Amino acid sequence: MDISLGPTARKRISESTIHRISLYYRALSFLEKENFETVSSKELARREKLTPAQVRKDLSFFGSFGTRGLGYPVAELKAKVSKILGIDRVWRVALVGVGNIGSALVSYKEFIKQGFHIVKLFDNDQRKIGSNHKGIIVSDIKNLRTELQEGHIEMVVVAVPATVAQYIVDDIVKADVKAILNFAPINLKVPPDVHVRNENMAMELEYLSFAMVNDHAPKGAGKV
Amino acid sequence: MDISLGPTARKRISESTIHRISLYYRALSFLEKENFETVSSKELARREKLTPAQVRKDLSFFGSFGTRGLGYPVAELKAKVSKILGIDRVWRVALVGVGNIGSALVSYKEFIKQGFHIVKLFDNDQRKIGSNHKGIIVSDIKNLRTELQEGHIEMVVVAVPATVAQYIVDDIVKADVKAILNFAPINLKVPPDVHVRNENMAMELEYLSFAMVNDHAPKGAGKV
DNA sequence: TACTAATTGTGAAGCATTTCACATAGTTAT
DNA sequence: ATAACTATGTGAAATGCTTCACAATTAGTA
Structure with a gap:
């Protein structure tokens, strides 16, 4: 999957990144409801069980949305993310x-x-x-x-x-x-x-079944 | 996720591999119904849009189930796969x-x-x-x-x-x-x-939405 | 038996993704 | 204004996953 990054440059965006972008959208919706003005990559990561570096890297594929020292503006980032996903429309x-x-x-x-x-x-x-x-x-x-x-x-x-x-x-x-x-x-x-x-x-039940049979000390929730 | 490979050895099996094992199970169920005795990694790959090498590598994490020159015995492999997934039980x-x-x-x-x-x-x-x-x-x-x-x-x-x-x-x-x-x-x-x-x-609809907005020449079905 | 064709199993190479670590740039407090 | 602090953005390193390529092994045939 390529997305435009300017007049000529294109960059392959992984499926995993897009799935995580969906997670960010979800977290940002909650944060907006909870009246947060800004959110750090750390907090976003905590809410979706990811790492802060991953959050920043994912978002950086699409632009610079944050403010150093402060974090990301919730409402604005939610709008950007929804544009990225193409769900800023019907x-x-x-x-x-x-x-x-x-x-x-x-x-x-x-x-x-x-x-x-x-x-x-x-x-x-x-x-x-x-x-x-x-x-x-x-x-x-x-x-x-x-x-x-x-x-x-x-x-x-x-x-x-x-x-x-x-x-x-x-x-x-x-x-x-x-x-x-x-x-x-x-x-x-x-x-x-x-x-x-x-x-x-x-398939997800099968994964659970596999996990139960093969590994009785997992890491909790599945990754994206 | 680790699975046992003998008395002491353990190997990390990726989530993707397990999901593909689910696909093999599904394909093998069809093949069994169609009365195939054996199946090659090539045919299995074709049916689930993967590569033969990937099929062989995935299966090799759990053992040697095939016969060189011939392929894999369908019924037997299905039984093994269902054991791997832990669905050989209720x-x-x-x-x-x-x-x-x-x-x-x-x-x-x-x-x-x-x-x-x-x-x-x-x-x-x-x-x-x-x-x-x-x-x-x-x-x-x-x-x-x-x-x-x-x-x-x-x-x-x-x-x-x-x-x-x-x-x-x-x-x-x-x-x-x-x-x-x-x-x-x-x-x-x-x-x-x-x-x-x-x-x-x-999330999958969001992925479709992203794909439609960003890339009008995809590869068809999504990967695992 | 010997030869040909087919296909597995697997190290190694290649490629992709994640994590690290830090320069940079903004905020807050005094 | 300055210092102390915070948090982003990003090359580079580390890790993980997929593909390659071929030796090994078996089936089929004469």
């Missing part, structure tokens, strides 16, 4: 598969808080099509492609069984959507210009 | 917070498939306490500690609002549970012998 999101996971996501507060607006729902189940979830009518998946285009959808969350996920993704790709969040436990094939991220909740 | 899991996410997780097929049996549910809402979810009666969160102990619970999934997550985790720790999967967007404080993994679904 994203039009569709969700395919209104099953257990899908239904939960429709009501997931963190999404809307960060500008991810689920504005369309799709399913193939006749009993669900036409039903209302949080004010959104479930569409027939047959119309996926046209409705994604007409609805100007920019991201799609896929919460369908693994067996059908690839077919649905093929349709999503045809609709020119470039970002997919996939909950199906399968490796999706997409063209190189389409971004896919996978969310596999069993 | 884990007794409790879930706290029967809200949107919590309810979805109770029915999540991947958990049960891999031996994670949710056997207890907790909530603080009087309307939910006593109700039946997939055959499990929701208990009052007031009894969390005693019921976790009496139920011999080994892992707890926390799916409650961020504001109360820490209090609940404090209780879980007192019940001597050593593994927690946390869905609340907050950094939990636990003693060093308690394993915590965080699941933050908004």
Whole structure:
């Protein structure tokens, strides 16, 4: 992942850095609510179990946001971070598969808080099509492609069984959507210009299981 | 994370390696269903978008499971991998917070498939306490500690609002549970012998958002 | 048996990320 | 104004992870 650092220079930003930037955003939201004016890399690190040097290094990839001797201005840094993440705007999101996971996501507060607006729902189940979830009518998946285009959808969350996920993704790709969040436990094939991220909740339980079996003296919370 | 490699030797296994081991488990399950007898590191890599060298290196941390010139025996390797991950057994899991996410997780097929049996549910809402979810009666969160102990619970999934997550985790720790999967967007404080993994679904959307804003020519699916 | 082809297992090299450590620059107190 | 203090920003060092490349080993074939 490259980001612009000027007219010509570009620098590769690691996935880990971006995930930590998400953590900073979260911590800064809390700090803002707690009415902190400034925060040091040390405090930010403490809150997210990282090191101060890491916080400073991560932020330095994107600019100089702090004041020596004082720290970072909370509100300002939060704004910068939200700009970096691209969540200083609204994203039009569709969700395919209104099953257990899908239904939960429709009501997931963190999404809307960060500008991810689920504005369309799709399913193939006749009993669900036409039903209302949080004010959104479930569409027939047959119309996926046209409705994604007409609805100007920019991201799609896929919460369908693994067996059908690839077919649905093929349709999503045809609709020119470039970002997919996939909950199906399968490796999706997409063209190189389409971004896919996978969310596999069993994997973290597996990690816990591994940790319990192999190591009874861990370091506490997992790293990013 | 260390794992035993013999009577005395120990080697640090990276988090990434464990996550990939989860992917191998998944691929091997498919391969087994498709009646493959053996599989090469090349094929395994292709299926999970990794490199053959990485597959071999990952597996080599735990032993020599392949046959030169032939590859790995699918069923046997799956058994080994499931042993490595500690999912060659049943884990007794409790879930706290029967809200949107919590309810979805109770029915999540991947958990049960891999031996994670949710056997207890907790909530603080009087309307939910006593109700039946997939055959499990929701208990009052007031009894969390005693019921976790009496139920011999080994892992707890926390799916409650961020504001109360820490209090609940404090209780879980007192019940001597050593593994927690946390869905609340907050950094939990636990003693060093308690394993915590965080699941933050908004973070992956944020990554997509970052990718869309900063780079319109990605590599496809995210790395592990 | 001998030869060919395939594929593992693994040190070593290469690359990426994290941590260190300190010059720099701002704040606070007197 | 000055001194003492604080905390950033960043090259460089240290550490960690991935890829390379090849010797070793097995299967298949004649």
